Amino acid sequence: MDWNASIAEIKDLYYQCQFKRVNQSVDLHCQNNPSVDDFFTLQLYKSQALWETHKVAESRALLRELTQYHQKQSDSYLYTTARLAYVDQEYEMAERLFRLLADRSETVKDYFKALLGLANVYYSLKKTQDIGRLVREMEELEDLVSVDQRLSLYLLRANVAYIFQQDIPLAKKFFQAVIKESTSRQWNYFIIKSLYGMACMYKDLAKYDALEVSLDLLDCYLDPEECTYLTYLVNEKFKDLDYSLSCSLQMDPDLRRICVQGKWVALHDKPLIYDFLELLFSRGSFVSKADIAARLWPEEEYKPRTHDPRIFDLARRIRALIEPYENQPLCLLSGRQGYKLAGRDQSQHKIDQDIERRPHYEVHESPEEAGATQQFGA
Numbered sequence: 001m002d003w004n005a006s007i008a009e010i011k012d013l014y015y016q017c018q019f020k021r022v023n024q025s026v027d028l029h030c031q032n033n034p035s036v037d038d039f040f041t042l043q044l045y046k047s048q049a050l051w052e053t054h055k056v057a058e059s060r061a062l063l064r065e066l067t068q069y070h071q072k073q074s075d076s077y078l079y080t081t082a083r084l085a086y087v088d089q090e091y092e093m094a095e096r097l098f099r100l101l102a103d104r105s106e107t108v109k110d111y112f113k114a115l116l117g118l119a120n121v122y123y124s125l126k127k128t129q130d131i132g133r134l135v136r137e138m139e140e141l142e143d144l145v146s147v148d149q150r151l152s153l154y155l156l157r158a159n160v161a162y163i164f165q166q167d168i169p170l171a172k173k174f175f176q177a178v179i180k181e182s183t184s185r186q187w188n189y190f191i192i193k194s195l196y197g198m199a200c201m202y203k204d205l206a207k208y209d210a211l212e213v214s215l216d217l218l219d220c221y222l223d224p225e226e227c228t229y230l231t232y233l234v235n236e237k238f239k240d241l242d243y244s245l246s247c248s249l250q251m252d253p254d255l256r257r258i259c260v261q262g263k264w265v266a267l268h269d270k271p272l273i274y275d276f277l278e279l280l281f282s283r284g285s286f287v288s289k290a291d292i293a294a295r296l297w298p299e300e301e302y303k304p305r306t307h308d309p310r311i312f313d314l315a316r317r318i319r320a321l322i323e324p325y326e327n328q329p330l331c332l333l334s335g336r337q338g339y340k341l342a343g344r345d346q347s348q349h350k351i352d353q354d355i356e357r358r359p360h361y362e363v364h365e366s367p368e369e370a371g372a373t374q375q376f377g378a
Contacts, residue, residue, distance in 0.1 A: 003038045010045050015148060015187035017226050019049040040066060040076040044083070051087075054228035054324065060087060075101060075110065082117055086124075095121045112138060112145045116152055123156065128164045135160065147181070151190045154178045155197070162201050171201060188221050192230060195221065200237060215243055224248075224330065225261055232328045235342055239335045242285050244342035247331050251281050260322045260331060272296055273321070276314050277341065286337035315339060 006029055013022045026046040030039060043066055050059035063084040067077060082097035098118040105111035115138050122130040135157060142150045158174035161167040175194040182190040195218040202211035215238065224231040224245050235244045250259040256268040258277055267274040279295045280287055293300070293307040296314075300307070315332060323329050333340045 001032055003034055007038065007041055007045075010042065011148070012185075012187075014045055014049060015182075015185070015189040017052075017188045017192065017223065019053050019226050022046060022049040037076055040080060044080065047083075052227060052229055054232065054328070054330075056087075056229070060084065063087070075104070079113070079117075086117065086121060089124075091121050091125055108141055108144045109146060109149070112141055112149050116149065116156070119156055123160070126164070128160075131160055131164070147185070148187075148190075151178050151181060151187070155190065155193055158194070158197055162197070168201065168205065172198065192218065192222050192227060196230065196234060199234075203238065203241070211241075219245060228324075228330065232330055235330065235333055239286075239333050239340070240337075242337065242340070244333055244340065247342055249281065249331065249341060251278060253278070258322065265321050267321075270317075272314060273318055276311075276339075277318065280332075280339055280341040283340075286333075286335065286340040288338040292339065311339075 010022055010025050010029070013025060023046055026042045026049075029042055034042065043062060047059045047062045047066075050056075050062065063080055066080045067084060078097050078101050082094050082101065085091075085094035085097060095118060098114050098121060102111055102114035102118065105114055115134050119131055119134045119138070122134065135153070138153050139157075142153055154174045154177055158171045158178070161174065162171035175198050178190050178194045182188070182194075195214050199211055199214040199218060202208070202214055218234065222230060222234070222245060224247050231245045231247075238244070248259075248261045251257075252259070252264075255266070256271075256274050257264050257266045258274075258281075259265070267277070275296055276292065279292065289304070289308055289311050290302045292311055293302040296311075297307065315334060318332055319329055322331055331342055333342055
């Protein structure tokens, strides 16, 4: 078997955001006795794919499993351990391991990969001078590395320009460069990361026309059933604008049930929950707690101290029924406007054009929101 070709195929699947196929392909290929290094490469792709589908615990567990039985101090072991330390936010250990990997690298590709990991650590720690030094060093090597490593550098460069340097034209230049180079390869992963970064930037700058264009494009590229983690980030970031990426939802009023991403949940014996969901589904936007209370308890006058705890408890129960991740909801969103179902059958998303009614947001500093996390390249 040509393992280089097999790994390249899986890499393409990953960057095309076909994460479920990545997991299936990795499991299939690992049955054919790959070498230790190839096995680790395949499993790292699987770990990243699990992360992108919001299976964070499984992703971390796989990394921990890899560190248990491989030869200690090998490059594969050190890189896996460094990645695990990074996702566990043990940045001091991650920094030490990525530095060690950089010092012992024998190829430009491996050296560049270690520098990318180290730069992400510094980004998370907001060490701007260290990031700048590493970026300059990586820019000198960008013509010698793989395309995905170069695109990862551009994404990092864009987010550094935006978050730390407040250089919007430079950030836009790098985001657009990533989109341009990724399009011909159908590498939607990099396109989505760039569009998300641009949307965050335009929201923070209150450039709502540009924001709406970015979100419309993001909606075209991002499949919530594949890119589950980024869907959660997008919905949380833009819910104050009454925008959300839609999940697959369907209501059945005859049998009083809801279908979430192909799975039916019976609600005939839960009338309040069904009425709650039916109201949100029919509205297609955020519904205030006062309107929810009027629907669920029509004989009572809405009193926040009485009804808000009841509504909160119903929302908690609903998330336990339909959400894959209760603390990071994808379907039932909440905000200052009330509650909303992010469902595919809802009316089309719109961003309010009245700019004066919109709050101005401070520039965010979260690496996850900026879309720069885990830009290590392959």
